[in-house]
Amino acid sequence: MSAGRQIPRRRRGGNRATALSLWVFVAGMVGLAFAAEPLYRTFCQITGFGGTTRTADAAPRGMADKLITVQFDANVNIQLPWRFRPVQSNVKLKPGQEALVFYEATNLSDKPVVGTAVFNVAPFKAGPYFNKIQCFCFTEQVLKPGESVVMPVTFFVDPDMAADANTADVSTITLSYTFYAADDQSKAARIQADRGAPSAASDSKS
Amino acid sequence: MSDAAAAHDHGHDDHHGAPAGWRRWVYSTNHKDIGTLYLVAAMVSVLIGGVFSFMIRLELQSPGLQYIEDLQFYNVLVTAHGFVMVFFFVMPALIGGFGNWFIPLMIGAPDMAFPRMNNISFWLLVVGLLLLMTSALVAGGAGTGWTVYPPLSNATFHSGAAVDFAILSLHVAGASSILGAINFITTIMNMRAPGMTYHRMPLFIWAMLVTALLLLLALPVLAGALTMLLTDRNFGTTFFEASGGGDPIFWQHLFWFFGHPEVYIMIVPAFGVISHVVSTFSRKPVFGYLGMAYAMAAIGFIGFIVWAHHMFTVGFNVETRAYFVLATMVIAVPTGVKIFSWLATMWGGSIEFRTPMLYAMGFIFLFVVGGVTGITLANAGVDIAFHDTYFVIAHFHYVLSIAAAFGILSGFFYWFPKMCGKMYNEGLGKIQFWLMFIGVNILFFPQHFSGMAGMPRRIPDYPEAYAGWNFVSSIGAYISFAASLLFFYIVIQTLRSGEKAPANPWGEGATTLEWQVPSPAPFHTHDQTPDMRPQPAE
Numbered sequence: 148m149s150a151g152r153q154i155p156r157r158r159r160g161g162n163r164a165t166a167l168s169l170w171v172f173v174a175g176m177v178g179l180a181f182a183a184e185p186l187y188r189t190f191c192q193i194t195g196f197g198g199t200t201r202t203a204d205a206a207p208r209g210m211a212d213k214l215i216t217v218q219f220d221a222n223v224n225i226q227l228p229w230r231f232r233p234v235q236s237n238v239k240l241k242p243g244q245e246a247l248v249f250y251e252a253t254n255l256s257d258k259p260v261v262g263t264a265v266f267n268v269a270p271f272k273a274g275p276y277f278n279k280i281q282c283f284c285f286t287e288q289v290l291k292p293g294e295s296v297v298m299p300v301t302f303f304v305d306p307d308m309a310a311d312a313n314t315a316d317v318s319t320i321t322l323s324y325t326f327y328a329a330d331d332q333s334k335a336a337r338i339q340a341d342r343g344a345p346s347a348a349s350d351s352k353s
Numbered sequence: 354m355s356d357a358a359a360a361h362d363h364g365h366d367d368h369h370g371a372p373a374g375w376r377r378w379v380y381s382t383n384h385k386d387i388g389t390l391y392l393v394a395a396m397v398s399v400l401i402g403g404v405f406s407f408m409i410r411l412e413l414q415s416p417g418l419q420y421i422e423d424l425q426f427y428n429v430l431v432t433a434h435g436f437v438m439v440f441f442f443v444m445p446a447l448i449g450g451f452g453n454w455f456i457p458l459m460i461g462a463p464d465m466a467f468p469r470m471n472n473i474s475f476w477l478l479v480v481g482l483l484l485l486m487t488s489a490l491v492a493g494g495a496g497t498g499w500t501v502y503p504p505l506s507n508a509t510f511h512s513g514a515a516v517d518f519a520i521l522s523l524h525v526a527g528a529s530s531i532l533g534a535i536n537f538i539t540t541i542m543n544m545r546a547p548g549m550t551y552h553r554m555p556l557f558i559w560a561m562l563v564t565a566l567l568l569l570l571a572l573p574v575l576a577g578a579l580t581m582l583l584t585d586r587n588f589g590t591t592f593f594e595a596s597g598g599g600d601p602i603f604w605q606h607l608f609w610f611f612g613h614p615e616v617y618i619m620i621v622p623a624f625g626v627i628s629h630v631v632s633t634f635s636r637k638p639v640f641g642y643l644g645m646a647y648a649m650a651a652i653g654f655i656g657f658i659v660w661a662h663h664m665f666t667v668g669f670n671v672e673t674r675a676y677f678v679l680a681t682m683v684i685a686v687p688t689g690v691k692i693f694s695w696l697a698t699m700w701g702g703s704i705e706f707r708t709p710m711l712y713a714m715g716f717i718f719l720f721v722v723g724g725v726t727g728i729t730l731a732n733a734g735v736d737i738a739f740h741d742t743y744f745v746i747a748h749f750h751y752v753l754s755i756a757a758a759f760g761i762l763s764g765f766f767y768w769f770p771k772m773c774g775k776m777y778n779e780g781l782g783k784i785q786f787w788l789m790f791i792g793v794n795i796l797f798f799p800q801h802f803s804g805m806a807g808m809p810r811r812i813p814d815y816p817e818a819y820a821g822w823n824f825v826s827s828i829g830a831y832i833s834f835a836a837s838l839l840f841f842y843i844v845i846q847t848l849r850s851g852e853k854a855p856a857n858p859w860g861e862g863a864t865t866l867e868w869q870v871p872s873p874a875p876f877h878t879h880d881q882t883p884d885m886r887p888q889p890a891e
């Protein structure tokens with residue numbers, strides 16, 4: 148440390164600029180954390196991750212020579228006053244074969260309610276091979292007080308599933324739905340208005 | 354704390370001194386005083402967290418339920434132990450304590466870049482600790498585990514305000530750390546003495562820079578996730594609620610994206626400390642300086658792409674698991690670079706076995722043991738069996754609660770003379786080390802066996818078959834507890850009647866700038882910026 152030498156002065160205001168860019172960085176990371184939510188959802192839909200199923204608009208070509216069981220499961224969010232159950236508990240089919248099954252939902256309350264369903268399959272790895280052609284879960288369902296509907300699902304299991312080393316061992320797939328009150332209750336409100344009673348929208352929303 | 358204050362008072366003799374009395378501490382903007390406050394807070398927290406773990410080990414000493422009838426209370430103990438140790442002991446000691454004290458001293462700066470922000474950081478931490486204690490006392494407490502997984506942490510299973518308080522506590526502690534990290538990075542980037550290029554910074558400064566960057570990357574993600582959980586609990590959103598379009602697994606992704614870097618946030622500063630201690634007491638510069646610096650950077654970077662090794666049991670497909678197995682194992686490479694460089698530094702050195710060095714060597718040994726079990730767990734197939742067993746507890750206590758804590762103790766004994774101006778009693782220090790070393794190994798080594806035999810973590814009761822090793826483990830806990838008390842005794846004894854420490858008590862091996870200022874370090878140091886430029890050849 149030679150005393151005679153000139154010590155260069157530090158930049159002034161440099162600290163503020165550094166701190167400011169670090170703050171921008173922190174804000175960006177918080178933003179990314181929230182952006183992860185839609186990204187995660189999209190990622191699951193594209194890759195079939197976590198048992199997210201596929202949507203198909205046509206029947207499959209070909210068929211695998213192996214019988215698998217598809218089981219049906221139904222759940223209802225506690226805030227939705229509905230009864231919801233599969234009409235049949237399971238079907239046996241070959242991958243590539245198209246199947247039509249039904250679920251039944253009943254509105255147990257005295258108000259119209261709009262419900263939507265989320266779904267996935269277990270084991271998760273079967274997700275990419277599980278194709279729905281038609282499903283009540285693609286749209287919202289409006290049920291009037293006491294109304295009951297039987298809703299169809301058309302699906303097939305991709306025959307490639309049996310060829311994939313990863314999924315060749317799958318012999319049972321469980322398709323599960325959970326119904327919950329939709330965010331948008333305007334359809335229920337309109338029905339209620341037609342009937343001349345107060346809307347259920349406010350209290351059926353959580 | 355009054356002892357620490359008293360010890361300090363000889364320090365600030367030159368020009369304008371410190372304000373007197375409580376104002377000095379509450380309004381403090383001095384990096385050394387704030388560092389001291391952080392260390393005191395860490396010591397208070399380790400006592401609180403230690404009492405929790407003592408109660409856990411007491412209950413686990415024999416099968417059946419002895420002392421804890423209320424099982425939610427046991428959950429709360431386990432949760433609070435984790436939170437307190439992670440957020441209020443290890444982080445404040447290594448980052449807030451040593452970082453505040455020694456970053457300015459080592460880089461030749463007069464103080465931190467933003468002294469008032471520094472004060473806010475500290476007091477936010479205290480608020481965080483108070484919120485956490487509140488959480489344990491209201492509505493049956495938060496029994497979620499430190500990982501706060503929904504659905505257990507949602508409004509259905511923890512309906513009271515306890516989890517909300519815990520979330521707020523982490524928010525506040527996180528904000529404190531983010532402020533601190535911004536302060537550290539700015540200081541290190543802009544305020545180094547002339548001539549101290551990045552490639553000539555002491556390794557502790559490198560460690561703190563890497564740690565601060567990890568904090569900035571990881572903590573905002575935790576903050577985001579906690580906010581989502583808070584709105585899920587209170588405002589009917591369904592980020593983590595399957596029956597509303599969300600996914601509880603999404604929490605695990607966010608949590609571990611924060612959580613894995615967090616474990617490195619707790620160990621990288623200790624890497625920095627150990628490098629200095631090993632080099633000082635081997636009287637040799639650290640072997641492979643650049644390799645050491647970039648190994649820390651590499652560990653920090655890889656730490657962000659391995660998070661799902663905590664989630665091998667959630668049902669990933671085999672390709673995903675293969676990736677996370679591989680990426681996790683890659684961390685062993687820069688970690689190995691560090692271990693071998695420490696050994697190479699000692700090799701052929703004239704080693705002096707003072708207490709800090711004993712703790713540094715203890716650190717290396719314990720960290721290797723924990724690293725090996727980490728690599729074991731990194732195998733997805735093995736982890737399916739070991740996940741959530743005591744094997745995992747043994748793993749992370751080896752790397753964390755004993756290696757990182759040994760890093761803290763090593764740094765503490767190393768720098769204590771500089772901080773308080775007095776020498777601890779070397780004989781007592783060595784006894785304390787051996788008692789601690791034996792205690793923690795008796796405490797945690799048997800947990801590998803309980804874990805391999807399948808004993809689950811976070812459960813207060815267990816079948817007869819696990820009784821033997823649990824008993825041994827509890828004995829180890831009592832020995833470690835005694836060692837901790839001896840540590841506090843040494844601190845108090847040194848402050849009261851320690852001999853006066855010279856500016857550099859460690860001899861020629863201690864080369865960094867903090868050893869060139871008197872002991873205790875005066876209230877203001879480096880008012881005259883030291884010149885670190887290479888001497889021109891004359």
Ligand code: HEM
Nearest residue numbers: 616620662663724727728730731739740741745749752753
């Ligand atoms: C060689 C480096 C390491 C590897 C390969 C590794 C690997 C792993 C793996 C695979 C797990 C998950 C086990 C399970 O939950 O089933 C785990 C858990 C854990 N590790 Fe490590 N680890 C390493 C180093 C560290 C370090 C340095 C720390 C901290 C200082 C650490 C702290 C933890 C903690 C706290 C957990 C448990 C978290 C919890 O579930 O509560 N690990 N480690």
Ligand SMILES: [Cu+2]
Nearest residue numbers: 613616662663
């Ligand atoms: Cu990890």
